[in-house]
Amino acid sequence: MKPRAMKPWLLLAVAMLAFAPCLALAAEPHLAEPVPGMPQLAFGHPEQGRFLIASIVWLFIIFGILYYVMATYALPGVAQVLETRRARIEGDLEQAQAAKQRADAALAEHEAATGRARAEAQAAVTTATQHAQAAAAEKAEALNARLGAQIEAAEQRIAASRDSAMAALRGVATDTAAALVAKLTGGADHAAIDQAVGAELAARGRA
Amino acid sequence: MAAEGNSIDALSQFSLTPVLGAVGNSVGFTQSTAHMLLAVGVVTLLMIWGMSNRAIVPGRLQAMAESAYEFVHDLAVGQIGDEGKRYFPFIFSLFMFILLGNLLGLLPYGFAFTSHIAVTFGLAALVFVIVTIVALSIHGTHFFSYFFPEGAPKALAPLIIPIEIISYLSRPVSLSVRLFANMVAGHVMLEVFAAFVVMIGSAAGVLGILGATLPLAVNVALVGFELLVAFLQAYVFAILTSIYLHDAVHLH
Known part of the structure; x- marks a missing residue:
């Protein structure tokens, strides 16, 4: 049942009719004849009985108006408002559900992306460290090799110098010894001196 | 009209008086009729003007109209x-009409048209x-099986069928007398205690005024009680109508 908007004149008419009791109170006449017993049951009373019957007729007319207005205008309107509200709430709940699902998906995606990025960064760091370590090791090795070669060369030079110095030592010692002996004795046996120097050097391990 | 001499006239409050002058008199338009129209006006205004905002979040009046509807x-x-x-729609109109009839009677100068057996019986007869x-329209002649419950021994039929028919026919009587008697009793009590207030209060000076507070207090409590009765009787009428309609639709 599609609700119809109530015509303004009908609403006005109902409102005006509703003011009838005010008019009634403004000029309430009193019954000429008192009613014995319960007025509700005085159907035989000349005046009251007539009003009682009339009230039944009025009741059906007025209740009929109420039923018509309620069934045609008022209740379908309320039903529509309630239905609109129900649909609205349901729609909102569905929207919220969808939004939550979207948010959950976005969160999951974000977490996956973060995980991937973390793994990639970890891998990059590991590779870079390995590269750096390898490069450093290579460099150190090259340096070690160069230094080793230099040390070896220096040692050879030192050994050569020492050998040549050692070789010169015998001549110098023999000459010095011969000169000393000649100065002391006036003559020198070169063969004996040479032998003695050789023996002395051999004794000191410097031959 | 309350106290004349020493007798309390608690019943004349129910007599119908014509309003709207000679025209009202000639068509039997009484204060009872006027209050029926007022009830219709109040219900219509509540349900149409109160709902006119059609708000998703209702205001007070709209919440009232909606809760009446949903109830x-x-x-x-x-x-x-x-x-x-x-x-x-029928049950709603019935409930609101009776509720407003009961409640309007509790207002000063108000008149409870539900305190008239003519009105309550008219409504009950309508329901019946x-x-x-x-x-009859749903079940056709099968409806008459309602008066003989299935499975009852056939021998008891002469006893059961008259009882069922009488109980069916007495429905409008009990429906109308219950509402009528409740409303009359309530208003008679209010009138009697109000008359006590006037009688005691005007009897013995200061002592009388002090004594008059007792029936006044009773009347205050009675008004609260009558509010409950007003709602309860409208509810009872509506729910019994629903039960009868259930029987009519489903036959037991």
């Missing part, structure tokens, strides 16, 4: 079942006729 709707659908939606028509 009676739940009652009708709960008692009758899904078919109750068809009869819901509608229920019978609904039952």
